[in-house]
Amino acid sequence: MLALSSVPALLVGLILIGLLVRARPILAEKPFFSLFFSSVWSPLKGNFGLFPFIMGTLWVTLVSLVLAVPVSLLTAIYLSEYAPRGVREFTKPIIDLLAGLPSVIYGVWGVLLIVPLVGQVIAPLFGATSSGYSVLAGGIVLAIMILPTIISVSLEVFSSIPYPMREASLSLGATKWETVHHVVLKKGLQGIIAAVVLGLSRAFGETMAVLMVVGNIPRPPKSVFDGGYPLPALIANNYGEMMSVPLYDAALMLAAAVLLLVVLFFNVLARLILIRVERRSA
Amino acid sequence: MNKALGGILISGLILMFADPVRPSHQELDGALTMSGAWALYPMAVKWGEEFSKLHPRVKIEVQAGGAGKGIADALAGVVDLGMVSREIHPAEIEKGAFAVAVVKDGVVPTISAKNPLLNRILASGLDKEVFVAIWITETAKTWGDALKTSDKASLHVYTRSDACGAAETWAAFLDRRQEDLKGIGVYGDPGLAEAVRRDPLGIGFNNINYAYDAKSLKPLPGLVILPIDLDGSGRIEPAENFYQDRDAITAAIARGVYPSPPARDLYLVSRGRPQTPLQVEFLRWVLSEGQKFVAETGYIGLGAQKLAEELRRIEGK
Numbered sequence: 001m002l003a004l005s006s007v008p009a010l011l012v013g014l015i016l017i018g019l020l021v022r023a024r025p026i027l028a029e030k031p032f033f034s035l036f037f038s039s040v041w042s043p044l045k046g047n048f049g050l051f052p053f054i055m056g057t058l059w060v061t062l063v064s065l066v067l068a069v070p071v072s073l074l075t076a077i078y079l080s081e082y083a084p085r086g087v088r089e090f091t092k093p094i095i096d097l098l099a100g101l102p103s104v105i106y107g108v109w110g111v112l113l114i115v116p117l118v119g120q121v122i123a124p125l126f127g128a129t130s131s132g133y134s135v136l137a138g139g140i141v142l143a144i145m146i147l148p149t150i151i152s153v154s155l156e157v158f159s160s161i162p163y164p165m166r167e168a169s170l171s172l173g174a175t176k177w178e179t180v181h182h183v184v185l186k187k188g189l190q191g192i193i194a195a196v197v198l199g200l201s202r203a204f205g206e207t208m209a210v211l212m213v214v215g216n217i218p219r220p221p222k223s224v225f226d227g228g229y230p231l232p233a234l235i236a237n238n239y240g241e242m243m244s245v246p247l248y249d250a251a252l253m254l255a256a257a258v259l260l261l262v263v264l265f266f267n268v269l270a271r272l273i274l275i276r277v278e279r280r281s282a
Numbered sequence: 283m284n285k286a287l288g289g290i291l292i293s294g295l296i297l298m299f300a301d302p303v304r305p306s307h308q309e310l311d312g313a314l315t316m317s318g319a320w321a322l323y324p325m326a327v328k329w330g331e332e333f334s335k336l337h338p339r340v341k342i343e344v345q346a347g348g349a350g351k352g353i354a355d356a357l358a359g360v361v362d363l364g365m366v367s368r369e370i371h372p373a374e375i376e377k378g379a380f381a382v383a384v385v386k387d388g389v390v391p392t393i394s395a396k397n398p399l400l401n402r403i404l405a406s407g408l409d410k411e412v413f414v415a416i417w418i419t420e421t422a423k424t425w426g427d428a429l430k431t432s433d434k435a436s437l438h439v440y441t442r443s444d445a446c447g448a449a450e451t452w453a454a455f456l457d458r459r460q461e462d463l464k465g466i467g468v469y470g471d472p473g474l475a476e477a478v479r480r481d482p483l484g485i486g487f488n489n490i491n492y493a494y495d496a497k498s499l500k501p502l503p504g505l506v507i508l509p510i511d512l513d514g515s516g517r518i519e520p521a522e523n524f525y526q527d528r529d530a531i532t533a534a535i536a537r538g539v540y541p542s543p544p545a546r547d548l549y550l551v552s553r554g555r556p557q558t559p560l561q562v563e564f565l566r567w568v569l570s571e572g573q574k575f576v577a578e579t580g581y582i583g584l585g586a587q588k589l590a591e592e593l594r595r596i597e598g599k
Contacts, residue, residue, distance in 0.1 A: 041461070042461050042462070043461060044459050044461055111473070111476070111477075116480065119481070129436060131438045131440075131466055131477075131481055131484065132481075133466045133468070133477070211443065211469055212468075212469055212473065215466045215467060216443035216466070216467025216468070216469075217464075217465075217466060217467060227466050227467075229467075233443070237443045237444050237445060237467070237469070238350070238445050239350070239351070239354060239445075245373070246373075
């Protein structure tokens with residue numbers, strides 16, 4: 001049993017080692033600083049600056065979280081604490097369905113709806129000009145993709161909080177909202193963090209839907225209306241050129257390793273927060 | 283009666299042994315997989331359909347995903363034939379890429395029919411130097427810069443995000459490589475056509491078969507082919523105006539009036555010289571009988587001499 005349960009951890013390690021071994025040629029040849037902090041990406045001339053792609057990933061993910069977390073938390077609170085039973089039973093399967101839709105469907109929908117919305121409505125509102133293929137479009141599509149994940153995990157968390165606790169709070173004269181605020185949210189905080197991290201992980205790795213709307217410009221974005229180029233899109237778009245350009249495959253493997261490390265970093269960070277929360281409440 | 287039967291049997295036996303090696307009646311079967319260039323996709327699908335009619339037991343699967351995917355898949359042995367719409371790099375030949383040219387087509391620059399300066403653009407066209415200023419140096423930021431007028435309407439430049447032949451060929455026309463093309467990267471040929479079609483200030487490029495409608499042979503509704511000012515006169519003369527329908531542009535490519543690049547050969551690539559009977563027969567058929575479907579599908583034939591040359595290469599002569 002112990003051996004079996006250590007398999008996943010081992011796999012992550014093996015994948016990381018595999019990627020780093022394949023990325024070694026470029027790590028050996030190029031200085032570390034130029035790989036991660038240079039904005040020049042022109043493989044044929046031997047320039048492999050990953051900075052635009054790292055920034056692209058961070059921007060798109062951040063935008064999607066800012067949009068998705070408040071909406072999905074409020075939705076989960078409403079469904080779990082306020083909504084009549086019928087509404088809840090009706091909504092849950094729809095949310096599950098949304099979580100299971102293939103990402104390319106979100107991508108097509110983003111191209112047809114979100115890109116023109118950003119280009120023709122939202123950007124002019126802020127006095128910016130944009131074709132619509134932008135970090136914001138990617139963030140919106142991604143936000144909608146991670147909504148169901150965060151909502152359904154939060155719902156599970158809220159439903160695990162014992163009813164007597166809510167009743168105790170209400171009987172002390174707290175209003176419904178005060179009960180939600182001081183009992184449900186407080187008790188469920190760890191779970192909420194876990195839900196957000198789950199959404200975050202999906203956001204980091206999501207490839208197809210983002211690639212289709214984000215503009216794929218290898219330049220660090222300066223505003224949400226600029227195009228960006230996240231790491232997964234870089235790997236998906238260019239894997240075909242790996243064969244012919246020297247060091248290209250090593251550069252893409254390095255990009256994959258960076259992506260894995262970023263996801264790991266955020267997961268570990270979330271774990272640490274969880275541990276602190278647990279200690280404080282103990 | 284017995285004698286007659288014996289005679290038939292014997293003559294049958296003799297006939298059998300007289301011509302012992304005739305495998306031509308042996309029915310081909312199995313599956314043939316192809317992936318890669320969007321440019322070659324409609325042609326490969328057509329060839330697949332027609333070839334399956336002749337050989338009902340053969341199943342042909344075609345998948346699009348850009349020239350880069352085609353060559354990578356073929357070299358990795360994931361598919362039988364990769365579709366590649368650009369020149370094969372020396373490093374790829376070193377890794378065993380065996381490319382057979384099968385047809386020609388071209389890449390054309392495109393703009394939206396909603397472009398506010400449409401008539402001026404169609405009258406003057408744009409020349410290579412301006413294309414360099416738009417896609418490479420980014421010194422042309424407005425349509426006024428491109429047309430050398432005072433118009434302030436900004437210019438939205440589009441390119442392809444996936445490693446592909448169309449972008450590589452368009453860049454080759456500008457004496458560069460795909461990675462040098464600036465602009466918003468859109469995935470796939472249809473995606474790029476759609477993005478430009480919808481953006482009144484957009485400019486992009488497409489393979490002929492994604493810029494023109496396969497049924498009406500006219501440019502896609504909403505999309506306008508931007509005429510290239512070939513002689514740099516600042517005007518599109520009648521001799522430079524061959525974009526009205528697909529037949530006109532393919533004729534211009536065949537005559538060599540439309541430059542190459544952006545016209546180019548399209549290749550089917552295998553890992554090493556094709557070995558299985560199915561691969562060999564398919565390529566042989568494509569270069570001979572299959573060529574009669576080329577014009578109706580919107581491509582340009584290679585010419586008899588080049589076809590014969592490619593056939594000889596498949597047979598290893």
